[in-house]
Amino acid sequence: MREISVREAIRDAMAEEMRRDESVFLMGEEVAEYEGAYKVSQGLLKEFGPERVVDTPITEAGFAGVGVGAAMMGLRPIVEFMTWNFAMQAIDQIVNSAAKTRYMSGGLLGLPIVFRGPNGVASQVAAQHSQDYGAWYAHVPGLKVVAPFDAADAKGLLTAAIRDPDPVVFLEHELLYGESGQVPDGEHVAELGRARVVRPGRDVTLVSWSRGVSLVLDAAAELAEQGIDAEVIDLRSLRPLDRATLLGSVQRTHRIVSVEEGWPSCGVGAEIVATVVAEAFDALDAPPQRVSGADVPMPYAAHLEALALPLSETVVRVAHEVCYTDG
C-alpha cells in the first residue's frame, strides 16, 4: 500500500493501462502540454508522446464523436472532458452513438471507451459550471456510470473502466482530487457495479457516492456521538445499481437516507428510494428519505451556494427524522 492523491490515482491508472495496452490513448482539452486543467494527466505527454496524449480544440461534440469512431476501430479512447458541464455539448455522441451502438448493431459493434472528468459542484463557479450529472447518465441503458470516492477506488475502478468492453462514464470530483488515500501497490482492478459498505452500522443506512461519501461519514460520526449507529454505503456505481447491497443493508437497519449533490427530481436518490420501497417494503420502519442539492440552478454568492448544497448537518437531521429521534 502507498498513500497517493485521487488525482495521482487517476493518472496512474491511465499510465499503467497505456503501458499495458497500446490501443489506449487519452484525448481532450489541455490534457497534453498543460497536463490537464486540473493537472490530472501530469507526465503523460512526456511518457507517451503526442500521438497518444492528444490536445484537442474546444470542440466537445467533435472529439467525443472522434473518440467513438476510434473505438469502433478497436482503439480504447479515454476522452477527458475538462468538466462534465462541457460534455453537455457532446451528450448526443455519448447517448446516441456510444451507448446505443452495441444494441443497434445486434451486438456486432461494441465501443470500449471511457468518458471522464470532474463532475459535481465546485466552489462558486455558479450555474453553468457547478452541477452533478450522475442522474443524467445513470438513466441511459448502454452506459456504465462510475463515481469513485477514494483514491483506491479511483484507480481500481478507472482501470476496470478502461478494460471494459462498453462505454463507461467516469465521474470524478474536483473537490476530491487533492484527497489522499491508501492504494494497493501494483495492478489494482476493482469490479464495476459493486457498492461497498464503508462503515457498518445497525440503526440507519446512509447511502451516497463520490464526494457525498465524505458528508455522510461526517454525519455518521456525529450521529454516533448521539447514540445512532449509522451504516454508510458508498455506491461507487450509479449504473448498474448494486441493489443487492442496498437491500441487504435495509434488511438490517430498516431505515435509509440517500444523499446526493444533484437535483432531487428524478435523481439517483429517487431510484434508490423506489428500489427499497418496491423490494424491501416490509423491512422498512420509516419512509425512506432523500437529501439532495436544492432544486435550483447553482447560485454564485458563497452564502447562497451553501444553501443549495447538501450538508452533513442536514444528513444528521434527516437521519434523526427516519429514526424518530431528535438530535
Added chain:
Amino acid sequence: MAVSKPMERGTEDLPALPNLEVRSAASREPKPNGRERTALGQPPEVLLDIHRRMLLLRRMEERIGQLYAMGEIGGFCHLYIGQEAVAVGMERATRPDDPVITAYRCHAHMVVRGAAPEQVIGELLGKARGVSQGKGGSMHMFDPARNFYGGHGIVGAQVPLGTGIAFALKYRKTDRVCVTYFGDGAISQGQVAEAFNMAALWNLPIVYVVENNQYGMGTAVDRASAISELHRRGESFGIPGREVDGMDPVAVEQAGQAALEHARGGQGPMLLEMKTYRYRGHSMSDPALYRSREEVQKVREERDPIARVADVLVQSGVVDADRLKVVDREIRAQVMEAVTAAQAMPDANPAELLSDIYAAGS
C-alpha cells in the same frame, strides 16, 4: 475551369479600412504636432474619450484582481486587461440599441455598455444589488435594458444566441445589428459554424467579433485551429472577414463601423478578427507556462492600447503627461468609490435562493 471567387458576398465592395501603423517602443521618439493625429485620424476629444474609457476598464479589472486575491471574490474570474481597445472601439461604433452578447470575460463589455462599475463589482462580491443579485457572478451578467445579453460560461454557446438575437431583429424589421463576441478558442466549436451558416443563409444583421487574444486557456491559436487566419473562418459560408489590429481602438472602431453599416444595410453578417492580447492569466489561477514573460512584456511595451493613445495625446500636444496623471487619479478614485459602494451593498438575500427560477407568479 475558372477559379471561382472565394465567396459570393465578397469583401471587394466594402470601403477600405485604414491601415494604422503599429507603434513600437522604438518609434516613440517625439513627432511633430499633428502627425499622430493624422495617423489615428481622430479629433482630440475622441481620443480623450477613448483613453478615459479604456483606462476605466483597466483600473477596474486591476482592482477586481486585487479583490480576488484578497478572497472577496470567488469562483472563476476572467480579466479583460490588454483587450480594452476592442470593447471600447466596438462600443463607439455600435448604437446603444444594437444588442451585444459575449462569453464569460464580460466585465468590460458590461461597463462599456453603460452598466455602473459598482453593479458589476457588487455582483462579484455576491451582493443583493449586484447586476444578477449575486446569483450569476463573474461569468453571468446581463443588462437587457442596455441591450447587453450576457455573460455566458459555455465556450461558443453565445454565438448561436447572438445569431438568434439577430434573427429577432430581422423578424421585427428593425435596423438594429447584433454584435456577437467570442474567443479564438471558441471559434472551433461546432455550433459556431452552424450559426455562421444560418446567419449567411438568412442574411441576418450580425457582426461576429472574434477576440483573438492568441490563446484559449493554455492553447495557442495554431495548436487549435487548422488555419490561423480566423477572419477567414466564415468564407465557406460567404461571410466576409477582416483582420483588425485589436490593440488600436481607432482601427477597431472604423472596422466596426464598416461592418455594422454592411449588416445594417441588409448585406448580412460580417466577421471581424481582432488581433489582441490578454496580459493576465486565463482565469485567476494560471501558471502561464505556455508563454514566456518576455512575450507578455513585449506586447505591453509595444502594443498596449492605452499607452498608444496616451502617447498620441501627449505627442500631439493635446494634453501633457501631468494631465494624464490627473485623469488616471480621477479614474482610480472612481473605481475606489465603486468598490466602496459595492462593499456597502447588502449581501444577496438568502430568501431569494428559490426566486427567479420561473417568472414571478407562475
